[in-house]
Amino acid sequence: xxxxxxxxxADINGAGLEFYVSLLHLIVVAMVQGLTEFLxxxxxxxxxxxxxxxxxxxxxxxxxxAVHLGTLGAVMLYFxxxxxxxxxxxLSLLLGRPDAGARLFLLVMAGTLPALAxxxxxxxxxxxxVLRSPLIIAWTTVLFGLLLWAVDRTCLRINSMEQLGFxxxxxxxLAQILALIPGTSRSGITITAARALGFERVxxxxxSLLLSMPxxxxxxxxxxxxxxxxxxxSLGLDALVAAALAFLTALLAVALMMRWLRHASxxxxxxxxxxxxxxxxxxxxx
Numbered sequence: 037x038x039x040x041x042x043x044x045x046a047d048i049n050g051a052g053l054e055f056y057v058s059l060l061h062l063i064v065v066a067m068v069q070g071l072t073e074f075l076x077x078x079x080x081x082x083x084x085x086x087x088x089x090x091x092x093x094x095x096x097x098x099x100x101x102a103v104h105l106g107t108l109g110a111v112m113l114y115f116x117x118x119x120x121x122x123x124x125x126x127l128s129l130l131l132g133r134p135d136a137g138a139r140l141f142l143l144v145m146a147g148t149l150p151a152l153a154x155x156x157x158x159x160x161x162x163x164x165x166v167l168r169s170p171l172i173i174a175w176t177t178v179l180f181g182l183l184l185w186a187v188d189r190t191c192l193r194i195n196s197m198e199q200l201g202f203x204x205x206x207x208x209x210l211a212q213i214l215a216l217i218p219g220t221s222r223s224g225i226t227i228t229a230a231r232a233l234g235f236e237r238v239x240x241x242x243x244s245l246l247l248s249m250p251x252x253x254x255x256x257x258x259x260x261x262x263x264x265x266x267x268x269x270s271l272g273l274d275a276l277v278a279a280a281l282a283f284l285t286a287l288l289a290v291a292l293m294m295r296w297l298r299h300a301s302x303x304x305x306x307x308x309x310x311x312x313x314x315x316x317x318x319x320x321x322x
Contacts, residue, residue, distance in 0.1 A: 058274075061092045062099070066278040069103035070285025073252075074111060074245055075293055076184060076224030076305045077312070081173045084218055085316075101256050102275040106282030108252045111245050114290045118246060146202055147209035147243075148250045151222075154213045159258065167217055174316035176219030181309030184228045188237070188302045195234040197242055204233050208243065212251070222248065224309075227302070237297045245290065 068086055072079035083100075086092065112119050122144065125137025158164050195204075211229035215222035223244045230240035296304075 062274055062278055063281060065099060066103050066106070066281035067285045070107055070110070070282040070287075071289050073104075073107040073282075073286055074223050074248065074290050076221050076227050076302060077309055078173075078177060078219050078221035078224065081177060081219040081221075081312075084168055084173065085170070097259055097262070098275050099278050101259050102279040103282040104252050104256045104259075106279035107286040108249065108256070109279075110283045110286035111248060111252075111290060114287060114294075115242070115245060118242075119249075143200060143202065143205045144246050144250065147205040147212070147247045148254075150206070150209040151212040151215065151251060152254055155216055155255070156258070158216055164216070169218075170316060171320055172217065173219035174313050174320060176217055177221075177309050177316065178313035180214075180220050180224055180228070181306045181313065184224055184231075184302055184309075185306040187228050187231045188306075191231050192234045193231075193236045195239070196236055197239045200235075200239075200243060204230075205243070205247075207233065208247065212247065219313075221309075222251065224305075237301065238294060241294060241297055 065083065065086055068082045069079055072082045118140065121137040122141040123137075125135060125139065125141040128135045129138040129141065208226050208229040211225050212222060214220050214225050223241075226244040226247055227240045230243050231237070235243065
């Protein structure tokens with residue numbers, strides 16, 4: 037009897053420990069996604085490295101989708117005025133009376149299409165998994181961080197959001213294709229391209245974040261379609277908690293970054309990237 041009771045107690049303690057470890061994993065994944073999605077430091081790199089750093093299993097597609105939708109909600113809330121303008125612009129476009137909102141909507145779509153097409157092509161051919169290598173992440177983190185620093189330090193700040201045209205947004209959209217390589221950072225490379233074209237720091241970040249909305253929605257939709265087809269969809273409390281945490285941390289990250297950029301540069305993000313990349317390279321080669 038005593039032996040049985042001891043085993044039952046051990047089983048209960050083991051289950052409790054497993055629950056807390058799973059909860060900690062969920063919190064870490066959600067907060068990492070929220071904090072890194074829109075900062076120029078690569079969210080995909082961090083999400084790939086989280087299971088390795090914590091010796092955790094992969095969080096699974098449902099949690100991935102949940103945290104992406106949480107961050108999408110955050111950026112849409114922060115730029116709610118732009119979202120409303122684009123929504124009304126789409127309506128005016130459908131009614132045959134395009135206005136300034138329609139132009140902004142079309143600019144965002146034009147800047148999104150190159151990465152959407154390239155992403156679908158790579159994902160459908162199975163190339164995305166090939167790129168998920170810690171070595172690739174380490175080098176892209178360092179190299180594209182240095183590129184952001186060089187461009188931000190040397191390029192002029194002569195253009196504002198109002199001067200964004202289709203040629204410029206297409207160039208930024210083409211640069212966004214590079215973000216399909218983990219470690220590059222989608223926001224980092226689009227901000228780099230916008231700064232290279234002479235846009236102010238705040239406006240470069242605004243352009244980048246507006247372009248992120250359809251990209252995140254498309255990525256979540258593509259992943260969701262695959263999950264539903266495979267019968268893996270499991271919308272439990274863990275997915276809701278992950279989405280809520282990602283939403284809150286992403287909203288905080290965006291607000292702090294935009295406030296910082298009103299009076300400072302991207303240098304702190306570059307320093308973080310260099311430290312992360314150097315640490316990864318040391319870990320890989322040591």
